[in-house]
Amino acid sequence: xxxxxxxxxGRGWRMTAQRRxxxxxxxxxxxxxxxxxxxxxxxxxxxxxxxxxxxxTLGEMVSLGEVIEVATDKRAKRYDPNAHRPHQHLVCGxxxxxxxxxxSGNPLTDLPASERFGFTISDVEVTYRGLxxxxxxxx
Amino acid sequence: xxxxxxxxxGRGWRMTAQRRxxxxxxxxxxxxxxxxxxxxxxxxxxxxxxxxxxxxTLGEMVSLGEVIEVATDKRAKRYDPNAHRPHQHLVCGxxxxxxxxxxSGNPLTDLPASERFGFTISDVEVTYRGLxxxxxxxx
DNA sequence: TGCTTGACTTAGACATTGTCCATTGTAGGA
DNA sequence: TCCTACAATGGACAATGTCTAAGTCAAGCA
Numbered sequence: 001x002x003x004x005x006x007x008x009x010g011r012g013w014r015m016t017a018q019r020r021x022x023x024x025x026x027x028x029x030x031x032x033x034x035x036x037x038x039x040x041x042x043x044x045x046x047x048x049x050x051x052x053x054x055x056x057t058l059g060e061m062v063s064l065g066e067v068i069e070v071a072t073d074k075r076a077k078r079y080d081p082n083a084h085r086p087h088q089h090l091v092c093g094x095x096x097x098x099x100x101x102x103x104s105g106n107p108l109t110d111l112p113a114s115e116r117f118g119f120t121i122s123d124v125e126v127t128y129r130g131l132x133x134x135x136x137x138x139x
Numbered sequence: 140x141x142x143x144x145x146x147x148x149g150r151g152w153r154m155t156a157q158r159r160x161x162x163x164x165x166x167x168x169x170x171x172x173x174x175x176x177x178x179x180x181x182x183x184x185x186x187x188x189x190x191x192x193x194x195x196t197l198g199e200m201v202s203l204g205e206v207i208e209v210a211t212d213k214r215a216k217r218y219d220p221n222a223h224r225p226h227q228h229l230v231c232g233x234x235x236x237x238x239x240x241x242x243s244g245n246p247l248t249d250l251p252a253s254e255r256f257g258f259t260i261s262d263v264e265v266t267y268r269g270l271x272x273x274x275x276x277x278x
Numbered sequence: 279t280g281c282t283t284g285a286c287t288t289a290g291a292c293a294t295t296g297t298c299c300a301t302t303g304t305a306g307g308a
Numbered sequence: 309t310c311c312t313a314c315a316a317t318g319g320a321c322a323a324t325g326t327c328t329a330a331g332t333c334a335a336g337c338a
Contacts, residue, residue: 121269
């Protein structure tokens with residue numbers, strides 16, 4: 001059963017076939033699909049689902065804080081259902097593979113007050129870049 | 140005088156009016172323009188410059204390592220001429236203002252081997268998000 | 279079960295950002 | 309000054325995302 005679906009249902013979300021399919025497609029660990037990939041997978045189960053619905057649904061899940069937008073790739077946004085646990089990302093520069101990772105420290109404390117320019121900081125995103133084992137071997 | 144321009148010239152870059160204008164527009168601290176903004180500012184000085192040239196020129200400066208692509212914004216890539224000194228970014232979620240910042244620690248050491256999935260990590264990008272003083276006051 | 283209603287979905291036009299290519303122009307060396 | 313390779317142009321195309329008007333349907337209620 002889909003955790004994500006459960007949480008959305010619990011928030012009084014009106015449930016439709018389209019929303020269910022989008023939530024199911026997006027559920028799991030190390031899942032980081034683009035809107036287009038979500039649409040393709042959703043359409044495999046529900047052929048008449050439209051792109052606009054996928055964008056709307058993803059946007060709503062992001063507003064509800066159940067899904068996170070990730071900009072690891074410089075083309076399309078990716079969607080990460082793992083919003084309940086803070087984590088960062090590790091990206092292979094060759095094949096684009098993405099893993100969720102959990103650094104030990106808190107990067108927030110690394111920014112001295114003198115470097116904050118008076119900003120109120122609420123969030124830190126860290127992206128580690130490199131090569132995955134198979135791409136490193138091929139290189 | 141433009142530091143960026145100096146460095147590019149020093150690499151035997153063939154100098155044209157268009158490239159000079161792009162380099163001049165991009166020079167400075169805390170500069171993070173989108174390709175489109177670069178084009179607009181360049182066109183103010185050299186009206187017939189084309190979009191393709193701006194994209195090509197930016198792409199070359201990135202390849203040469205003299206300019207960095209930044210994905211703080213989820214729409215367009217931004218270009219940062221401050222490539223000679225490693226730094227991270229602080230972004231206002233309201234007005235989009237971006238500052239270059241220099242955290243004290245090395246975020247690389249925060250990622251334990253068990254969380255590296257065998258990747259060879261070569262780079263870390265950190266983006267601090269929050270509100271700048273004026274947006275925080277308005278909120 | 280069968281209405282009613284407002285929220286949801288749809289298709290497609292449109293907007294923005296970025297890439298490509300064939301042609302024309304030009305910087306810099308002989 | 310002339311040549312030649314490299315650069316610039318502009319317009320078509322591609323990818324991603326947004327918007328709108330009209331149709332459809334989930335959920336509450338009689």
